[in-house]
Amino acid sequence: MVKEIERAGIPVVHIATVIPISKTVGANRIIPAVAIPHPLGEPNLAKAKQKEIRRTLVEKAIDALQTPVDSQTVFED
């Protein structure tokens, strides 16, 4: 899905936990997520703290969308 949307000319950032799969499906901007069943949350933590983690990941995604890349790039910390 990432590939087809990007093929249409829209930049896509993929937030996913299993990075090798994200690479196989052809994502160019990849943000490693927390866990498979909760990519953008950490259920053990309090709501406010969870939202902070989510905010950090989404900010990384927004930064990635503004970053020029010339090949598949994983945006680590």
Place this chain on the structure above:
Amino acid sequence: MRKYKIVHYLNQFFGQIGGEEKANIPPEVKEGPVGPGNAFNNALGEEAEIVKTIICGDSYFNEHKEEVQAEIKSTLSEINPDLLIAGPAFNAGRYGMACGGAAEVANELDIPVVSGIYPENPGYDMYKQFAYFVETSDSAAGMRNALPDMVNLIKTYIKKDGDLGLPEEEGYLPRGIRKNLFVDKQGSKRAVEMLVAKLNGEDFKTEYPMPNFDRVDPVDPVKDISNARIALVTSGGIVPKGNPDHIESSSASKYGKYSLEELYEMSEETHETAHGGYDPVYANEDPNCVLPVDVLRDMEDEGKIGKLHEYYYSTVGNGTSVANAKAYAQEIAQELLEDGVQAVILTST
């Protein structure tokens, strides 16, 4: 003849520990065969026997890959089996990656691996050189055929003492490996014959298929994000409560387009997941942990992004065929373009 000693790798489901709620269990080793291992043992008869079974949760494997691989490697070196059976994994993505990951470490120990997989499973392409993958159907309903096919390959492997022939002769998927061998006709003659056949419009078979590199070049970044319209798309199956379009929990035949208007965050009351390939407890409790609407609304208010697009798109990426996913995304992309969306955040579980 000596009896082959086999170790079997299974996920939590086929290992009879539980469903998605157990997908996060670390690896454990059991004596003898478990679940489909019993059928393997019966079919293998006197020639081979599953002596131990390694079971690991699919999510656990993929979230702790290196640690689990190290553990499997040390278990395998202790047992020192003649062969590893992994799966079959069908089109279960995480399971396919786990079977392939297990095959990779077995390969380091020179232990041959027989597995079963649907060719679109990402585990096949990633790990094909490490195992003899028998082609299976996309769902566990194909166990009926997968099992005898894998058993046949194992029996041939034993009979030929590991010297298997070409993939199509023996019934396994190509491994992308080149091997030197003697043939009657020299290369130039074979090439010319192939060319003549091609010119005559006849069937011919290449000796080295070109890999299919379908890559899309990265699109230029967004210049002015504070004025950009950003859309959310997910393969994590987040749908309005009650799943109005009845998107299937696996092998989805459709995607949904849902309004985010007037919605400031997702909640247990408004949304849920339709995805059957991961433990839904967390996503149902707080769908924002799959689709971060709450955070994007905040950033919209703060002027950090222009606008969160008023619709999001969702499908279930569980066993969904590549052809379907591609078709959904092409339609979605067309609509996003028409709606003036400048960037997409796509989340996957």
